[in-house]
Amino acid sequence: MQQQNANFSQIIIEVIQEIFGPGPVSLHQPSFLGNEWSYVKDAIDSTFVSSVGPYVSKFETELAGYTGAKHVIAVTNGTAALHLALLLAGVSRNDEVLIPALTFVATANAVSYCGAIPHFIDSEDKYLGLNVEKLAEYLEESTIQLSGNCVNKKTGRIIRAIVPMHTFGHPCNMEKIMSLASRFHLKIVEDAAEGLGSFFYGKHVGTFGELGVLSFNGNKIITTGGGGAILTNNDFIALRAKHLSTTAKINHPWEYIHDDIGFNYRLPNINAALGLAQLELMSEFLENKRRLNQIYKDKLSGLNIAVIGDPPGCASNFWLQTLDLKDSSGKRLNLLLAESNAVGISTRPIWRLLNTLDPYINCPAMNVEVAERLTKSMINIPSSALIRPIS
Ligand SMILES: *Cc1c(COP(=O)(O)O)cnc(C)c1O
Numbered sequence: 589m590q591q592q593n594a595n596f597s598q599i600i601i602e603v604i605q606e607i608f609g610p611g612p613v614s615l616h617q618p619s620f621l622g623n624e625w626s627y628v629k630d631a632i633d634s635t636f637v638s639s640v641g642p643y644v645s646k647f648e649t650e651l652a653g654y655t656g657a658k659h660v661i662a663v664t665n666g667t668a669a670l671h672l673a674l675l676l677a678g679v680s681r682n683d684e685v686l687i688p689a690l691t692f693v694a695t696a697n698a699v700s701y702c703g704a705i706p707h708f709i710d711s712e713d714k715y716l717g718l719n720v721e722k723l724a725e726y727l728e729e730s731t732i733q734l735s736g737n738c739v740n741k742k743t744g745r746i747i748r749a750i751v752p753m754h755t756f757g758h759p760c761n762m763e764k765i766m767s768l769a770s771r772f773h774l775k776i777v778e779d780a781a782e783g784l785g786s787f788f789y790g791k792h793v794g795t796f797g798e799l800g801v802l803s804f805n806g807n808k809i810i811t812t813g814g815g816g817a818i819l820t821n822n823d824f825i826a827l828r829a830k831h832l833s834t835t836a837k838i839n840h841p842w843e844y845i846h847d848d849i850g851f852n853y854r855l856p857n858i859n860a861a862l863g864l865a866q867l868e869l870m871s872e873f874l875e876n877k878r879r880l881n882q883i884y885k886d887k888l889s890g891l892n893i894a895v896i897g898d899p900p901g902c903a904s905n906f907w908l909q910t911l912d913l914k915d916s917s918g919k920r921l922n923l924l925l926a927e928s929n930a931v932g933i934s935t936r937p938i939w940r941l942l943n944t945l946d947p948y949i950n951c952p953a954m955n956v957e958v959a960e961r962l963t964k965s966m967i968n969i970p971s972s973a974l975i976r977p978i979s
Contacts, residue, residue, distance in 0.1 A: 596891055596893075596920065596923075596924075597920070597923050597924040597927045597928065598927070599888070599890075599891060600888065600891075600911075600924060600928070600969070601927060601928055601931060601933060603884070603887045603888060604928070604933050604969060604970055605933070606887070607880070607883060607884075607887075607970075608970055608972070611932065612932035612933070612934075613932065613933045613934060613970045614934050614970065614972065615807070615908070615934040615935070615936055615968060615969075615970055615971060615972075616807045616808075616907070616908060616970075616971050616972055617972045617974065618806055618807075618810075618811045618866075619869070619873070619972070619973055619974045620865075620866075621869055621872070622865050622866070622868050622869050623864075623865040623868060624862055624865040624866065626865075627643065627861035627862065627864055627865045628858060628861045628862055628865075630861065631643055631857050631858045631860075631861040632858065634857075636857045637856060637857055637858040638856050638857060638858075639834065639852075639854040639855070639856055639857070640857065641856075641857025641858075641860070642857070643857045643858075643860035643861040643863075643864055644662055644854070644855055644856075644857055644860040646860070646864055647662055647812075647855075647860040647863045647864045647867070648660040648661065648662050648817070650864060650867050651802075651817060651819075651867065654792070654867065654870065655784075655792040655794060655795055655802075655819060656791065656792050656795055657792070657794070657795045657800070657819035657820065657821060658820070658821040658822075658823075658826070659818075659819070659820050659821070659822075659823070659825075659826030659829075660817050660818070660819055661817060661818040661820075661826060661829040661830050661833060662815065662816075662817050662854070662855035662860060662863075663815070663816050663817060663818065663833050663853040663854060663855055664814060664815065664816065664852075664853050664854070664855055664856075665803065665804075665805065665814045665815060665816045666694060666781040666801055666802065666803025666804075666805060666808075666815075666816035667694040667697060667698055667803075667816070668816060668833075668851070668853040669781075669801035669802065669803070669816035669817055669818050669853075670694060670695065670698035670751075670777070670779060670781075670801050670816075671698040671701045671702065671851075671853075672818060672829055672832060672833060672851065672853060673777045673799040673800070673801050673818050673829075674698055674699060674701075674702050674704070674749065674751075674777055675702055675832070676799060676818075676820075676825050676828055676829055676832075677748070677749050677775040677776075677777050677798060677799055678748060678749075678775060679699070679702045679704050679748050679749055679775075679777075680702065680703065680704065680748075681702070681703035681704065682703065682704065682705070682745055682746075683702070683704040683705070683745060683746050683747070683748040683749075684704065684705045684706075684707040684740055684743065684745050684746065684747045684748065684952065685699045685702075685704050685705070685706055685707060685747070685748060685749045685750070685751060686707050686709050686723070686747060686749070686750040686751065686774065687699060687706050687707070687708065687709065687750075687751045687753070687779075687942075688708070688709055688710075688711055688718060688751075688752075688753050688755075688959070689708040689709065689710065689711070689941040689942050689943045689953060689956040689959045690711045690716065690755070690938065690939060690941060690942075690956075690959040690962060690963070691753045691755070691779065691939065691942065692781070692939060693939075693942060693945065694781070695751055695753060695779050695942075696942045696947075696948055696951075699751075700947075704748070705745065705951055705952065706942065706948060706951050707740070707747060707951065707952045707953065707954075708941075708942060708943040708948075708951060708952070708953035708954065708956060709723050709726070709953075709954050709956070710722055710723070710954055710955065710956045710957070710958050710959050711755070711956075711958055711959040711962060712958065713958050713961065713962060714896075714899070715755070715758040715759075715760075715896065715899040716755035716756065716758060716896070716910070716938075716962060716966070717752065717753075717754065717755055717758065717759070717760035717761065717899070718750075718752050718753075718760050718761075718765060719958060720761060720764040720765055720768055722954075722958075723768065723954070724768055724771075726954045727747075727768075727772050730742065730954075731747060731772065733772075733773065736773055737773060738772045738773050738774055740952065742952070743952060747772075747774065748774070748775060749774055749775040749776065749777055750765070750768075750769055750774045750775070750776055750777075751776075751777050751778070751779050752765050752776065752778055752779070752797075753778075753779040753781075753782075754778070754779070754780050754782055754783035754786055754793045754794075755782065756782055756896070756904075756906075756907050756908040756909075756910050756968070757782050757783055757785070757786045757809070757904045757905040757906055757907035757908070758786070758896065758898070758899055758902070758904045759783065759786050759787065759788040759793050759899060759902045759904065760788075760793075761788070761899070762778075762788045762791075762793070762796040763788075763789075765796075766796060766797075769797075775797070775798055776796065776797030776798060776799075777797055777798070777799045777800070777801070778793060778794045778795075778796060778797045778799070778800035778801070779800075779801060780793040780794030780800045780801060780802055780819070781801060781802060781803035781805075781808070781816070782803070782808065782809075782905075782907045782908070783802070783905065783907075784802050784804075784808070784809050784810060784870075784905060785809055785870055785873070785874050785905035786902070786903065786904050786905045786907075787902060787903045788899075788901065788902050789901045789902070794819045795819055795821070798820065798822060798825065799818060799819065799820050799822075799825065800818070800819040800820070801816060801817065801818055801819070802816060802817045802819065803815070803816045804816060804817070804859075804863055804866075808907065809870075809873060809877075809905055809907050809973075810863065810866035810867060810869070810870065810873070811862070811863075811866060812855065812859040812860060812862050812863035812866070813859050813862060814859065815855050815859050815860075815863060816855075817855075831848070831850065832848065832850050832851055832853075833850070833851055833852075833853040833854050834850065834852075834853075834854050835850040835851065835852055836848035836849065836850025837850065872973070873973040874905055874906075876973040876974070877905060877906040877907070877909075877971065877973050878906055880906065880909060880971065880973075881895065881897060881906045881909060884909055884911075884969070885897070888911070892914055893911050893912060893913050893914055894911065894912040894914065895909065895910075895911055896909075896910040896911070896912065906971065907971065908968045908971045909968065909969050909970070909971040910938070910966055910967070910968055910969075911966065911967050911969060912965055912966055913965050913966070913967060914965060915964070915965055916961055916964050916965055917964070918964040918965070920965075921937060921964060921965060921966075921967055924967060925937060925967065928969075933970065934970060935967055935968065935969050935970070936967070936968045937963065937966070937967060937968075938962060938963055938966045938967070938968065939963075940963070941956060941959055941960065941963060943956065
């Protein structure tokens, strides 16, 4: 078994080197192949580098066109987008919010910033999204409906919202999630931070719930350096989002009048300039990332592992390529992590479950045994859009 596992990780390492070339390979590296220099220079030349300038609205308009969202509000990062989106969904102090245990920590942090409490839920084992059937059973047992609110029987707190997260770019089953949310009276805020370019039956992720968010961090599918966006079809929410993200300042040529406790969350123009150029490259990025998924599938087909593909009816953006090593002991995972990182190939385990982290250890959680199993057998491997031509 030891010998077999050793060969197994060597084969994967060789395939990665064949695709990306020898030398260090990062997990996900941005590529700047288009108008990035020219737009950023233009923003600098104009002196409008900060939170006012034409690139912000251009970027928002292009994103709205691409995603089909009626309104897009660009903000400083995906975490800020989540924070504001949760507030606008009505999440307030002492509410609970259902979020996957298997997600990036920002999802839980944004809930905490609202004074609310994350309530951790399990994942499904094929595409790593929400386990809707299991969640329905759990909510059936552990909540009651009181004056139109979903109340946790154990804590007495209102469960206000659910945050489906499109893990590594694979869409959750939004049809099932929407029907569950309406059945239990939950608001939906989609964490589509990893999902730009991913579609569920032809509809872009992040546009199903009342609110959705995107991230343009350096490691995401396109980058603005740091950045994020709120997506919504609701006119009122869109106005509030823009107002609250710009310090709740009333429009006036010189007076400083703020009618609420706002946030300084607006995306700067210089970042939007970078984002606009990146957005022009989306189709190229998506094509390469889809091709990379197929190459991994072909080249690793002899091993007893699975390369995660598109969920049924969906087009994933393949943000991070993910292998299921089919070994619940964690042995294969640890070996591959050690051997690949030792030769400069960046591979990562999927996240530590958030309900096991210090700040969240006492939060309510359902049984998350599927997510637990996934953390022992799933690995992210190099996923950049820049790949060598390959036979
Ligand atoms: C990246 C990410 C975020 C946060 O985005 P930032 O722009 O880094 O703040 C939130 N949720 C998930 C699932 C992410 O992957």
